[in-house]
Amino acid sequence: MGGNLSKKARQQIDLSKKTGGTELNLSDCEISKLGGFKLIVKLKLLIKLDLSKNRLQTLPSSVSSLVSLEEFNLAFNDIASLPFEICQLSNLKILNLEGNQLTELPQPSLLGKLSGLREFNISANKIPNLPSDFAQLRNLTSLGYAANGLQRLPEQVYSLQNLKFLDLSGNAFPVPDQLSKLSKLEHLDMSQCKLSSVAGNISNLQSLTSLALSKNDLTGLPVELLKLSNLKILRCESNYITHLDDLNINGMKSLEEIYFAYNHLQRFAPGLGGCYRMRIIELNNNQIVKVSKEIGWLGKSLRKVNLSYNRIEDVPGEFTFLNRAMELDISHNPLTSPFIQWYENSIVTLLDNLVPFLKSYPMNCYAIGDAITKGVAGQPSEFTIVAKDYENRDRINGGDEFQVLYRGFNPQKPSEEVIQKAIVKDHGTGKYSVFYNFRICGKFDVEITDCGQPVKGSPWKAYIAPGLADPDRCHINRDGLANPRVGQQLSFVITVYDRFNNRHVDGGQAFECAISGPHNSNPRPLIEDLRDGSYRFSFAPGWAGRYNIDLSIKGNPLQGSPIELNVTG
DSSP states (O other): OGGGSOHHHHHHHHHHHHTTSSEEEOTTSOOOOOTTOHHHHTOTTOOEEEOOSSOOOOOOGGGGGOTTOOEEEOOSSOOOOOOGGGGGOTTOOEEEOOSSOOSSOOSSOOGGGOTTOOEEEOOSSOOOOOOGGGGGOTTOOEEEOOSSOOSSOOGGGGGOTTOOEEEOTTSOOOOOGGGGGOTTOOEEEOTTSOOSOOOGGGGGOTTOSEEEOOSSOOSOOOGGGGGOTTOOEEEOOSSOOOOOTTOOGGGOTTOOEEEOOSSOOSSOOTTGGGOTTOOEEEOOSSOOOSOOTHHHHTTTTOOEEEOOSSOOOOOOGGGGGSOTTSEEEOOSSOOOTTHHHHHHHOHHHHHHTOGGGOOBOGGGOEEESGGGTEEETTSOEEEEEEOBBTTSOBOOSOOOOEEEEEEEEETTEEEEEEEEEOEEEEOSSSEEEEEEOOSOOEEEEEEEEETTEEOTTOSEEEEEEOOSBOTTTOEEEOGGGSSOBTTOOEEEEEEOBBTTOOBOOSOOOOEEEEEEOGGGOOOOOEEEEOSSSEEEEEEOOOSSEEEEEEEEETTEEOTTOSEEEEEBO
8 A cells, every 4th residue: 555655645644653643634645545554554543534635436344443443534535335344433423424426325234333423424425315224323413414416304314313413505405394303403504405485494493503594595584583592693695585574683682693695685684783692794795775773783792794785875873883893894885975985084984973873772762652551442542752872862853763563462353463553753853753543452562663673661561442332333132032021021231342343341331221112111221231341231011012122322323223022911
C-alpha cells in the first residue's frame, strides 16, 4: 500500500505515529486504492480516521481490525458498496458516508451491532431503502439522509426515538405525518424538497430549534408554525412566499435568526417586535415597500439586518434604537430624501437623524372609555386610544396602525367563534377614536394591537348586551295552552330577543297582557320573571268558550298576538 500513497499521505501516517496513533487525517490525499490496509491497521489505538475527499472505490474487509475506531469519515469518494465487516466496528460513534455512489447499506446487514453509533451521514448517495435492523440504532442522534432521490422516508427512521438532527434536503416528498414520533427532534432540514406547502402537523415537532425550508415552492406558511415555541432558526429563503399577514410571530420568544431572502414579500409577518432574542434578519431581494418599525425595538439583540434589493422609500424612526456597530444593509432601495442622503453619508448619520420619525410603541399606548368593556348590540359605542412612542412621550401626529378586535363565541351557537372588528379613526394628533356597532352580543376578549403587539392592558374582558326587546322577534311557547279546560291552570312562556336575534339573558321587561273571555270574564294572569330572558304567564279560565290573549311590550304587539283559545267545560 505504501507505494500507492502520496507524499502527503505518508507524512500524515508518520505524524499520527509520533502523536500517539489515535488520529489519522488522510483527507484529500489523492488515494484511489487502499491495498491491504496494512499501514493503517497497525495503528491499533486509532480512534479517528478521515479518508474523505479521495478517489476510493472500495473498502477492504480488513477494516474490521480497527477495533478502537470511534469516528470514521469516508465522505466524498466513489465507493459503490461497503463490506459487511464495517458493521463489526462496535465502538463506532460517528460514520460519514456522504457523497459516494452507494445504492444500499452493507449486506447482509449487521447495522444493529453498531449500537453506540450517534451520528450517521449517508447524504448524496442513491439509497432509497434501509435494512430492517436500521431501526435498532436507537442511540442515533444525527442522521444525514439528504439528496438520495427519496419519494418517501423509510419507516425505520421513525423508530429512532433519540434523533435530534435530521437532514432530508434535496429529496422530493412532503413533511411526513409520522415525524411527530420523533419527539426529541431539534433540527429538521427539508430544503430543496419541492414543497408547495407545509401541513399544520409541523406543530407536533415541539422540540424543534431549527427548521430549514429553503429553495422550495412555498407561497406561504401555516399558522400552526406559531406553536413551535422553542424554534430559534427559521430558514425560508428562495421560495415564492407573497405574504405572512396571518403569521403573528409575537409569541415565538425563542427566535434568534430568520432568513426569508429571495421571496416575494411586500412586508414581513407582524409581531416581530416581540422576538427579543432576535440576532439576524435577512429579508433582502423581496418586494418590501414599508419596513416594520418593530425591527427598531430589537436594538439590544440585533447584530445583522439585510433589507437590500427591495422597494423601500423611507426608514422607520425606530431604527434610531439600533446598535451603531451592527451590520445594516438597506442598499439598492429607492430611498427618498432625506433618508438617501443620510444613508450615503453613513449608517451612523442615518440612525442619529431618525428620532423625529418615531411612531407608537404598543406597550406604552393605552385605551380609555367605558365602551372598551361595555356595549349594547345595535347601539354605536366609542372609546379612545392614546399613542405613546418608545420613550413614553406623547405622539403628536398620526400614522400608527392600531387594530381592535372583539373575540368570543356566539351565545346561540357556542361552538361558533365570533371575531368583530372595530373601526379606528386617526385624528393625526396621537389620539385615535374607536367605533363599533356590533350585532352579536356576548362575552368577548378585546384585543387592541399595534403591529401585532398588544397595547398596555390588552386584552380586556367585555360584555356586549342584547339590544332592546323586539316584539317581532320575541318567541311565544304555547305548550301549556294545549287542550284547555275550565278551571285548568294554563300557561305560556315568552322568550325575549332583540332585532338581531340575540336572546336576552336577564329579566326586567314590562309586558302588557290582556285576556278577554265569555260573559265579560277578564282573568288577570300571573306573570313570573324567570330572570333568564323568559317570562311565564299563567291563569285559570272560569267559563267555557272563546278567549283572546293580547300581548304587547311598550304598546307594540308581539308577533303571534293575539292568542285565541277555545276552552271546554
